[in-house]
Every structure is written in C-alpha cells, then in structure tokens.
Amino acid sequence: MTALPDEATGDLTAHFDDTLGHERRIEPRDWMPDAYRATVIRQIAQHAHSEIIGMQPEGNWITRAPSLRRKAILIAKVQDEAGHGMYLYSAAETLGADRADMTDKLISGRQKYSSIFNYPTLTYADVGVIGWLVDGAAVCNQVPLCRSSYGPYARAMVRICKEESFHQRQGYELLMTMMRGTASQRAMVQDATNRFWWPSLMMFGPPDDQSPNTAQSMAWGIKRHTNDELRQRFVDMTVPQADKLGVTLPDPDLTWNSERGHYDAGAVDWDEFMAVVKGNGPCNVQRVARRQSAHDEGAWVREAASAHAVKQAARKDAA
C-alpha cells in the first residue's frame, strides 16, 4: 500500500470517523487506520479460532451420546461451529488476513481463543451446560456485535446469532430432560454446573479496570459494551433460568439487589483465569495439539487437491 500525503490521510480519517459517528458500516474496500484494521483482524480471528477449538470439548461426546436424537443434535451443533469459524475467517480475509496465516498464529499461540474451551468436558451433562451457560454467555457477547462497525463482521454475527439460538436451546432442553430424570442425571447436571459457572463468567474477560483496550475498541465500534456490563447482564439473565431448571449456582453470594436492580455476585477467581489464559489450563495443550495434528496430517491431502487442480487446468488449456 503506497503512503498517502498527510492531507489525504486527514480527509480519509475524517471520513472514517464520520462513518463511525453515524453508526454506518466500514466495508472491505474503505480506507481505515492501520490500528483499526489490525485490531479487527485480531478480534475476528480470535473469535474464529474459538469456534474451531470449541468443536473439541463438545465433539468429545458425540460418539458416546446416550440417544440417537441427542447424537444427531450434537453433530449438527459441532458442525455449526465449524461453519461459524469459516464465516469468521472469511470476514477476516476481507481485511487482507490469510486463513493459513491465522491458523499458524493459532497453533503457535500468537493468537488466542476463548479460554473456556481449555476446560475439560467430563460427563454428558457438560454438553447441556455448555449449551446453556457457555453459548448463553456467547450470545450475550455476540448480539451486540451484530452492530459492529465492520460490515462483514456484523453480517457474519447476524447469521451466527441466529444459529446460536439453536445451540443454547438444545443445551437447556437437554438439562431440563435430565433434571426431570433419574437422581444420577440430576447429580450430573448439578456437578457440571458447579464446574462451568465460574469459567463462564470469565468468558467476559477481566474486570473493566484491568481491561486497557476496551476504551479504544468502543470508540471504534468494535466493542459495544464493557466486560463487566455484559457479565452483569449474563448473571441477571441466567439466575432465573437456573431457578426454573432446579439447579443451584455455586455462588453463595448471589443475591438480588433491589436498589441496583441487578444480582450481586461473589468474586471471580482471577488467578485461575490468568493461569488458564497463560496456557496452564487443563486442556490448553491438547486443544491446540489436536488442531495442529489435523492441520499437519492434512497437508498431503491439501497438496494433492491443489496438484490435481493444476493438472485439470492444464488439460483444459490443452484441449
């Protein structure tokens, strides 16, 4: 990209700011500050990586699903996640990012994915709890992104949100069925809830006062609410859902505060959060290793397909 004279950049910046100010979308061929481009690529890429890595904890239970209907539902859900990853990689590519390069960055740890997927799925109830809590938290994060300033990202988010509604409902319906079932099913649901509640709250990221990038992201329209705002929203939505289900959320400090009009909650263990984000969660190594081995072992296949395409093209030209 050739350097532009300052006046031109000034005009372009003004146009960019004006577009944002009017809540219009930035589209792929618009001029945008390099920092905006880099930040959006990173945000979209990490979101895409989360979808792809997220296939693993739930994919873990497909072959053991205890009914054929649940098995079919779970395959469809995991397939959707692959699709979501692809929609998002495709959105990042409109900004000049390259899928292979993003994959490399995921595998080498230079780009991250949502830390929740570094937790293990230990029982079949985890499938339901992930649908309820993890997808529920994702919905909280994602609905506002449907108004993201970057057009292709916003549009990908609309499609993803519509498909995610299926994910959350299937999880919750499974849990309802289990809670109306045997004592061991109910115990399984409560145990899974105990393990996933706090990590779900961590999905919204560190507290606002430890989140230095938030202000710039909000100015750029990439982020629409702060971490704490979304976390509070999630708690407020989820507590009544837990009541209906008949499970206890593992936070004795969770109480309705009528003055604030929100639930007060106990403290998140941010040390555990940092440990997991830094790479020491229970599943970090295996999640990336699985992605890496699929990618590495698939290299000969991808090369074969490219080689065949070249041969076919040559035959057409010669014909």
Place this chain on the structure above:
Amino acid sequence: MTDDEFTVYEGLAADDEDHRWAFGTGFTDPLEGVDTSVPDGVDSVALAAYCLMLGDDALVYSHRLQQWITRMPELEEETALANIALDLLGQARMLLARAGRAEGAGRGEDQLAFFRDENEFRNVRLAETVDGDFAELTGRLLIFSAWRLALFGQLTGSADPVLAAIAAKGVKELSYHREYAAEWVIRLGDGTALSHAKMQAALEVIWPAVDELFRADAVTAMLPGVAADPAMLRGEVDEVLRTVLAAAGLDRPDRPPMAAVAGKAGRDGVHTEAFGYLLAELQSVARAHPAATW
C-alpha cells in the same frame, strides 16, 4: 439496550424485511402418509432382521465417520463429513425404528442401538473398520456409498412402503456421498506421487472386506420383492469403481476376500475385534443409566 435485544430468539421472531429465514417451516417427513403396518404376506421377523442389517450398516459406519470430526484435513471438509455422518445416522434411525415396529416387542431406535450386544448387530464388516488416514476414509466411503446407493436404488421399488420411502430419501443423500468420495479418490489418485501411493495402499487395505457386501444371506431370501438381492448390486458397483479408478489412475486391487469365521460374518453377528471397542464407546453412557430418558 432492552431485555429483548438479548434474547436472540425474540429477535428472530421480530419481523425484518428479510423473509428468507425459514424457522420451523419447510420440513418434509419422508414417512408422511405412508402406511407403517407390516404388509400382508411379508415375514415380519425377517423384515425386522433386514431393517437391522441396513440400519446397523448406517449406524456403525456413521460412528466411524464421527470419529473424524475435528481431524479433517481442512475446515470445509468438516462440514461435508458431518453432513454425511448425519445423513447416515438419520437413515439408521428410521431403519431401526422400522425394525422395532416389525418386531413388535416394543423396542425403539435407542433400545436397539444401545442395548443390543455385539453378536446381535448385523452390519457388514466393511462398516466397522477404522480408517487409518484420509485415503482410507474416502476410499471406503466410495465403496460403501456406491454399494448402498445401488441397494437403495433397488429398494425404492420395495413392497414394504416404509423401506421404499426411506430408500427414496436415502438415494438423494447417497448420490451426494458417492460423488464426494469419488471426487476425493480422483484427487488423491491423480494428485501428487505421495497421495497416489497412499490412495492405492488404502484400496489394498479396504479390499478384503468388499466381497461380503454381495454375499447372499438367509434373511434377504425370505423377503422377495421387499429386500434387494445383494448379488444384483455387484454390476453397478463394479462399473462405478471402474470409472473412478480409471480417472484416478489407480489399479483395482487383487486381494482375496476376508474369510468368514466358521462360515459366519457381519450379517450373522460375527464381527472384527475392533467392533467390541466401537460398541463400548457407543453404548457406555446409555448403559450406565439404563432407566434414564435423554
């Protein structure tokens, strides 16, 4: 920001100009309007066994495909694979349900899938083997799909209306599976030297289990006009393979068929050693909670 905006489902119900979302509409039940009673003159015990044969083929093979989820060589192949696994699972569900209905002992799809033992499963041994690599995955899928498509093609004319309806839907799905597999076998056979070697080696590994697909069995013999004669399928499958292998530059293997065990094989409930592990994985959670509904 209101509560409603955070309820994605509410948002979906809201009317926007885009009317191309079709939530809750456009589903076709392949068995709608079909009489599900066992037709007069058809041996219901044999019909149940036959449906188990075809249902188990699909259930077991779908399981093997499911094991490749998150291991495919490219993300786009993940969606393709999941579609195929889902299609076969759907066929299995309908066929197992039909088997239970014909048997008349109150066993449904889940009772049959999760609470039968190894020697009660009637799938061919081709369906249960592990794929060592992507070449084996696509090679086996090509053979299985070509065979099953030929079989379902016969079944669209079955005297059992339920089998005919299942087959009519399945034919569209299996055509797609066969095409997907064929294109990959060609890409790999006619790709790089490495992929060619791997694809040829894969066919050699798979080949011994192929002959069993065309073997006559006692159950089919008891269902004239209802079941498809396996021997009649060989011509179509051979023609498909001839075409694909030629385009791929691959040789048809010359390996002898896998022997039976005291004359018995998959259709008789005699499986490979891998099958016990497969069932353990498939059935463990369901069996741990036998009284549970999921």
Place this chain on the structure above:
Amino acid sequence: MAGPQVRSGWPLYEVFLRGKRGLNHVHVGSLHAADPEMALHHARDLYTRRNEGVSIWVVASADITASSPDEKDPFFAPSGDKVYRHPTFYEIPADVPHM
C-alpha cells in the same frame, strides 16, 4: 513432469446464493477450495445445510472486480431440512426467560 508450481494453499472463492423466494443471487461469504467443483460442494455444505433447492454460484475471489465502498451485501439465506437445527424444535416452557 513440467507444469506450473503447485500452490499448497487453496484459493478463496466468493459464494452467491439464490434462495427459493429470491430473484437474484446474493453474496453470502467466502470459502477455500482447490478448484471450482470443490468450491461448489463446499458452498452447498457450508451455506445450505438448512435447506435444498438453492442455486449456488462460486467465483474465484481473484476474478472479482470491485468498486469502492457503500456496496450493500444482504444477509445470507439458509433454511431447514434437519428439523433439530431449528430453535422451534425444542420444547422450552414459555416462562423460561431469555431463552
């Protein structure tokens, strides 16, 4: 064997769909494929999992000539053949909030 260099990456294709009730093909996104036929298959898998009867066009991204900003890309149009993909398939009591 002489010939052009084999690229190890699969090129990008843009996908256009025309749904049953639509009149025009609309751009729904992009995907990677080794050749146009594979791109068509991938498009069918990725963008029409919820329905059939959709017309699909794929075009190599490199072949697209684009004008400047303010182009309008409409939403995608998926649908439903597998009933469990749709939220209405799940019986959730009406009094469960936010579901």
